[in-house]
Amino acid sequence: MTSATTAPTTMLVPDFPFSYDNWLRHPAGLGELPSGTAGTEVAVVGGGMAGLTAAYELMRLGLRPVLYEAEQLGGRMRSVPFPGHPEYVAEMGAMRFPAAARSLFHYIDLLGLRTRPFPNPLAPSTPSTLIDLNGVRHRAGTPAELPAVYQEVADAWEKALQERAELSTVRDAIRLRDVTTLKAVWNRLVREFDDQSFYGFLATSGAFQSFRHREIFGQVGFGTGGWDTDFPNSVLEILRVVFTAADEDQLTIEGGSQQVPGGLWTHRPRELAHWPRGTSLASLHDGGRARPAVTRLRRIPEGIRVEDESGAARGFPAVVFSPHVWALLNRVDCDPALLSTGAWTAVERTHYMGASKLFVLVDRPFWRDREPGTGADVMSMTLTDRMPRGVYLFDHGPDRPGVMCLSYTWNDDSLKVATLSARERLEVLLARLAEIYPDVCIRSHIIAEPLTVTWETEPRFMGAFKSNLPGQYRYQQRLFTQFMQDGMDEAQRGFFLCGDDVSWTAGFAEGAVTTALNAVWGVLNHLGGATHPDNPGPGDLFHELAPVELPYD
Template sequence: MDQHSPIDDLRGLRAPVTMFGPDFPFAYDDWLTHPAGLGAVPASAHGTEVAVVGGGIAGLVAAYELMKLGLRPVVYEAEQLGGRMRSVPFREHPESVAEMGAMRFPVAATTLFHYIDKVGLKTTPFPNPLSTDTPSTVVDLKGVSHFAHTMTDLPMIYQQVADAWDKALQETAEVSAMEDAVRSRDVATIKAIWNRLVPRLDDVSFYGFLTASPAFASFQHREIFGQVGFGTGGWDTDFPNSMLEILRVVYNGADVDQQRIIGGSQQLPTRLWTHEPEFLDHWPEGTTLASLHTGGVPRNAVKWMRRTGHGITVEDVDHGIRTYPAAVFTAQSWALLSKVKCDEALLPQPLWTAVERTHYMGSSKLFVVTDRPFWLDVDPRTGRHVMSMTLTDRMPRGVYLFDDGPDKPGVMCLSYTWNDDSLKLATLTLQERLEVVLGSLAEIYPGVDIRTHIIGDPVTITWETEPHFMGAFKSNLPGHYRYQRKLYTHFMQDDLTDAQRGLFLAGDDISWCGGFAEGAVTTALNAVWGVLHHLGGRTHRGNPGPGDVFSEIAPLELPEF
């Protein structure tokens, strides 16, 4: 089944790579923009309440689309709308924000950008290392720094590493054939290639993939690739993860051509909360998610969930108890093991195992606001910028620089770390983190006094210590494909008993491509289809949804015995 919608890229040469598959190649962007809409529920179901647990981007997209169908979503949120789309204004300069979670969005994320465009947000290129939109990059490894505008400015070994990565992908992962298939949305070819690779690579770690490639026979090449990588930076924190996770990112163009949202990513979920849809069933014109909630705010955190004779019963921490015929759970799945009390009947037993096995990546960030984007000053001795986007094996690991013009404050992400590098900072106070990071940067930029440019209090986060998150995002380990398939396909419930239906999982944990908002959005749309189907609705014949075509493009199922 070919679901291709021809879309020329900006140069008009060929269709762009989008986040289309490879596990479940369904055109969510086309489904959303079809004039027939996502479907309809029976008139008797109009106004039916549906619980949506979690007010991140997955929860807000699910609630928004359920509202458009004429249902009444009831959103529960433990902290603030946005989830890991968390934009924190600096107290002294609130017009400048620190992106504590999601901050870079690939243009390949066409379903996500449907909502970014809908609420009127603007984006600008993200300053990734060696990007054409990044003024300059410094790579600092083993005490030696290299200044660069492009890859050709770096020593030859860096080009050798880049070539080795390309060669490994071509020889072992059919990358060119897959990218061509993704561009043309050739579902048959995507499925044929991916279904060959999944059984072969499910048990292979990213590092194991590299060591098995003749192109990466040298440890030095593997070490440099881990520290620096290409696209968004170093890959070594992903080395223990499944190689399938890496291929999903590469095939979908998720690690290149990324944008940031001007004014902060949290605007997307908060604007969806107050956005008036152009077309909606049942509700009067001007209805918004905010208007459907008392006081315009979501209900408080969920205390417990259980199945009762009439559906899913939810109690919040304010002791409000409601029973719903359907519910969508978008919070991190580990919350079902610790934060939310629930009995085992809530999910089928194999799904509980999949939840238990979910693996999260840790991450820390440290931001400061500066008087101006001083890093663009030119050192008269060298003719170079006094600071650059920085990749290093020192404590900061990644330094990103954001400016909105020479007459406005600048924002520096002084440190962006993952996993073990995040744990090095986790027990430090905010001030200790600042001192450690500034000390490391002083070794790279000995003549630059960053401290004199800081004009506000720094802000920081460690996602693995955030009580309602317990990690930055999921990323599967080798052998986790079967668990991920169970989580992702849970929206298909016709084979479940009546007592096991009605609760739908969504969010980053459930998606195939962890760490990208596109996956959270598309799993939310799967859940919308599931609720629609569960309440007796259906999609338009000319615009089938993900569940309607599931049997034709379903993810490969691996044997368990």
């Protein structure tokens, strides 16, 4: 018999605790279309993880997805090779994936991709971590090796979670997939904390009365690093991450995360309806290429007309839209009837986090060299309150080049470098890191031009990922539940939103996958299909799992 202590934690999101991983694995499949609909074209806008997941599963159901992509397949799963060294990549977007992301790992495993532990601060696989805070440096291999104040902060966080958010109860319910308990506790927390920021939650917790403790927690945090850039956001956003272990036991994909959406584009499923064996998404597209960027969406009697940059226009009975929802405001000329007024308001209110990264390729993992006298590594995974904020080290072996993420920053820290070129950023970062490691010459080891990104200035993205501010739960609920269209006016059906910013766990590829599966169920239902009775989908169980509704008036 499985107990809460032996069952694994999954990203079973408490707002809508549907077991997508079980739905995917069931031998009955995701559903079946009525006769006569096989081969029907369905537009899928966006070739990131959500778009490719939706397109892949729609193909397996026997439909013909027509994929539109403005740039390159992958979206924010963007793995950029270093010039002259294509075997080494910089992960510009998603780079670490929690083992709890069971639906995402369904596809990672399907493609046979290899993973390894991500070198997070103080993780078991990370040789050492250096914390540089207020000019004082501490190096440790485990949390126990840090000064007592860091343990005090960790204890304060645990105490706040247990006393104010019933951490143990929720974690146990998630492990056991005890939906009744999970919904009872979470719905109460939503009502209590929707209007409270993350910082407000800390500041009103008895365990965090010390500003020093809040400052350390903001700069250092636990698990994946500091949390202060999330301080203005709704505390519900943070609780979802903590409850589902999304910030723990994280893995990186060998060879780059872009292999996942790219792999789904070329993968030939063993089991699929209608299409002959050997069919892939690429083979269903002329020249194996997606259609160009969508420029216009209009309602027509037959469904929705999609126009693209080439000037071509085609009508579809259903459209799945996966890019950031802001693209509907400024990149695509949209028919107002595409969404309800409430959904448009939610799109307008969407709040995105910014993020910047800078990577360099070095001749070898020199950070493993030993300091004279101490015998410690000359460099460590680094958390600092200076401009770099987070430094991550990727070791490919002692005689091979290594990859360094010299800076990973969010929001205000990201904007500090947004107007700088890659070269200018590198110079600034090297100067700041020289203050932390005065005896280490990083520059002498760099063997390729730096690679960098700022997601808020990327014109097709305008941000790294969504994160709700206090009071925005109602907007998130509207976007997430938009795939349920049976109660809508007939003129508003057939257009399905998905992507991690539509999910309850924005910024995680798991949310992109699960909302894509919602859209797949939506299209299946819209075209008159149905799931197998032994394997109900998210829409079939929606009313018993639905997110709690908060009063509006």
